[in-house]
Amino acid sequence: MTQGSRYDLLVVGGGINGAGIARDAAGRGLSVLLVEQDDLASHTSSSSTKLIHGGLRYLEYKEFGLVRKALQERETLLRAAPHIMWPLRFVMPHMPNLRPAWLIRAGLFLYDHLARRELLPGSRGIVMRRHPAGAPLVDSIARGFVYSDGWVDDARLVVLNALDAAERGATVATRTKLVSAVRAGGEWHAQLLRADGTRFDIRAGALANAAGPWVGQLLHNALGRGAHYSVRLVKGSHIVTRRLFEHDHAYIFQNPDKRIIFAIPYEREYTLIGTTDVEYHGDPAQVAISEDETRYLCDSINRYFKRKISPTDVCWTYAGVRPLLEEEGADNPSAVTRDYKLELDAPAGEAPLLSVFGGKITTFRKLAEEAVDLLGPTIGLTARTWTAGAPLPGGDIANAQFEPFAARFASEHPWLPADLARRYARAYGTRATRVIGQAKTLADLGHAFAPGIHECELRYLRDVEWARSADDVLWRRSKLGLHLAPGTLSAVRADIDDWFAHSPAASASLPHTA
Structure with a gap:
């Protein structure tokens, strides 16, 4: 340029x-x-609930066209990047005082049939005491429903x-x-x-x-x-806690205020909880979760889980501003299209x-x-x-099947620790080999800024993916910052920022990068 x-x-x-x-x-x-x-x-775009979904709750607002369009896109996207997107099963506990069972069944029937499905299984009813998802929930919840959507590293x-x-x-x-x-x-x-x-x-x-x-x-x-x-700015905030359940399903909870809250397996060791819908009038670049939102999300979870959480259990938070299309008569932010x-x-x-x-x-x-x-x-x-x-970079995985690909990548690089091999496969797909280059040992990956964060990955992110700072690496290209001990995060961030300051991007590494 x-x-x-x-x-x-x-x-x-x-x-x-x-x-x-x-x-x-x-x-x-x-x-x-x-x-x-x-x-x-x-x-x-890095502050979403990280779902590829049709928007089950939008059916209540008669957004049938939007839901159908989104449902059609789910499997297109899942095939395009199976390393950063994958199917996810959602459990909806039935609360008779909030929505009748027949209404939920009707909504799920529509959700299953508004667009063709090939990768994702359909919905069904479950008895909580017979399903792994029932164990963490309060005993008063007897029945529920399971349906499919998808997860994405946004x-x-x-x-x-x-x-x-x-x-x-x-x-x-x-x-x-x-x-x-x-x-x-x-x-x-x-x-x-x-x-x-x-x-x-x-x-x-x-x-x-x-x-x-x-x-x-x-x-x-x-x-x-x-x-x-014009757009209406609506803040959506999320909290992250240590893992609240052991199984691989996510939850969608109905609140008395008619909002829904997700609890999603996150980064192996955590649970992601969100989101809120709050009118926002400030600078979108300065958005942050409020104490009231944190309490609201904790209270929402506590209605359902046996294990109660409080703001002191929150490990990390993030918030983003959604630029929603302004409509006349949509006073409730949750109802905005x-x-x-x-x-x-x-x-x-x-x-x-x-x-x-x-x-x-x-x-x-x-x-x-x-x-x-x-x-x-x-x-x-x-x-x-x-x-x-067309697949996205790294997404050209045979038959869009990630697990066989990840197993093959690990077997071809037996010197990589299992967790690191899987993370490379997840983050970079078929391009993981470009990240490690000709490395044959851990030492070949270069300086380790922290366990699992090696210089070769920083070079790749700098030269190929426009990373220029520690936050670009730790919180956007990955969520490695979440896995660092609070006492070491500042030091690791400073070391990585120093590396970027003294290792400018190679101008010829990607010809079309400015």
Whole structure:
């Protein structure tokens, strides 16, 4: 990326929608520049409940079209990246005072049949005392239901979309902010600002505004225009505790306020609990869980589990701001649609602008496909859609079967500790061999910043996946920070930051990286 460079498409926003649009467009032959003011997936897209799901509760709000679209996408995504996405069974205890059994059965029937399933089993009723999921629950819960959805490492999903875009010719510039853009001569003239304070200008045939919570701010401040749609900022907070149950199912709990709360197996040793829905009016970059939200999530869990938890049991928290599509009459944040709208501003003879309002992680691929389809006629693009059957980097695993792949990777590298071999297989899929390179022993992996965190992985994340700091590695490219003892986290973070400061990225390692 140099001063005055021209691209067919400038994509602003390195969350899941921006990365997905960049990938789709690059794969159709467009020259693409993706810019993100922070790290990839720094905000909303690394702060989800980490589910690939149709949204069972959205059926109550008659969001049948959204649910069907999301259900159709589940298995497409599971096949595209079986290393970072996998099927997950959910247990819903039946609470007769909240929702009648017939209503739940009807909802699950719809959920099973609104879209075709091949990988995921259907729903069924269970007797709690006969099912492993019943053991941790209070004795008053006698019956429940089990159904299928999927799990995703959300931040890695963003990175892999950006990586696929780069390998198809896109330029990806993190820590680069769009300052302003104006139309002139049938194209966009944009000024960008790097983290080091340097400014430079580029030109683009079209601009896609996928700034998430900042979509309206970008339109107003950087582009000097308004829009027909707007987003409503809703905070979703999560807590993480030590593991509350031993089995591999997740729970979906119904609350008296009609919200639902998930309790999900997380990072082997933990349970992830969330989420809240709280109206948010602050800076999306400064969002954090409140004490009230922490208590709310603990209380929600305590209605169901025999083992009670309190805020002192919380090991880690995170919060994100969802940019939900604003609708009239939706006073309750939980009732605001998770669907999206694409707004195309394409006056005759002028460069087009596409803005993304709303969306959810499950439908990002479809959103990206529709966005590029919408832009296509305005910039002379005729290439067909392609992402539905294409694996993401590392996802080209035979028959989308992760376990045989992981076992083979471990057997081919018997010198790797079993936990480390599995983590490499999970995080990088078929590209795990690129991470370890020619290593034949643990010593060959380089300096160990902490158990399981070796220099070879940092080099890969720096040179291939745009990592530039300890937090990029410990909390976005992985959740290794969660596994470090509180007394050592600060020291490990400082050591990794120091390594990055003295080991700048190799400029030629990925030709299309800025």
